[in-house]
Amino acid sequence: MPGTDGRVVVGPLRPFCRRELQRDPVSAARALLNALLSCSGRLVRIVEVEAYEGSKDPASHAFGGRTPRNATMFAEAGHLYVYLSYGIHHCANVVCGPAGEAGAVLLRAATPVAGLEGADVAAGRLGADRLASGPGRLCRALGITRAHDGIDLLDPGAAVRLWRDDLVPPRRALCDGRVGLSERCGDALYWPWRFVVPGAAAVSRPVPGRRARRPV
DNA sequence: TGGTAGATTGGC
DNA sequence: CCAATCTACCAG
Secondary structure (H helix, E strand, O other): OEOOOOOEOOOOOEEOOHHHHOOOHHHHHHHHOOOEEEEOOEEEEEEEEEEEEOOOOOOOOOOOOOOOOOHHHHOOOOEEEEEEEOOOEEEEEEEOOOOOOOEEEEEEEEEEEEOOOOHHHOOOOOOHHHOOEOHHHHHHHHOOOHHHOOOEOOOOOOOEEEEEOOOOOOOOOEEEOOOOOOHHHHHHHHOOOEEEOOOOOOOOOOOOOOOOOEEO
16 A cells, blocks of 8 residues: 555455553553554654553553543553643554553654645645644644543444454564653653664654663 | 643644 | 643642
């Protein structure tokens, strides 16, 4: 399937394996690199993610227990958790981890593959490769909103779906501290839980002081 | 019941 | 550097 800018899908799309997501958030995060996400007839390839654990991760929305907003983080792995950031931007997560434990992988950046050429995608002054760069822009590019919160990404009938093709996760992902956390997260600021496909354009800049940037 | 900070982004 | 704008959480 050719993209608007020369990028392509490698081999047939098949649904992402739920089992890959039922492991701990860090393993699930690594597994999601180079996976594909579709919504509204658009398709992107995930190139930057962050892992969030439930109860022991001060940066997690689920750290303080279940609330109306974070309820989906407690759902079965493979569901979509969408929250509103700063009252404006939607951010998409893939729920992960063993049943009964809250966990999620924040999708921070993706590469356009197909369907992003429409005028409705705010192509205005952002280059095509930046359309889905950043968690807020990723959702805007795909048309994901809180209305999609709680859907099963592995359900063949779902509006948002998660796919795998023949491009597997990188053997060595770039890895460093998570972006955007408040200082009160303490130690967790430096946990190397952000993962990036090496060489991917338009991913978040590492936070100064948290920039390990070493393949792990 | 009001104040504030936040897994962000774009504009001045 | 700051505003936009909604939710969760905490102080009083």
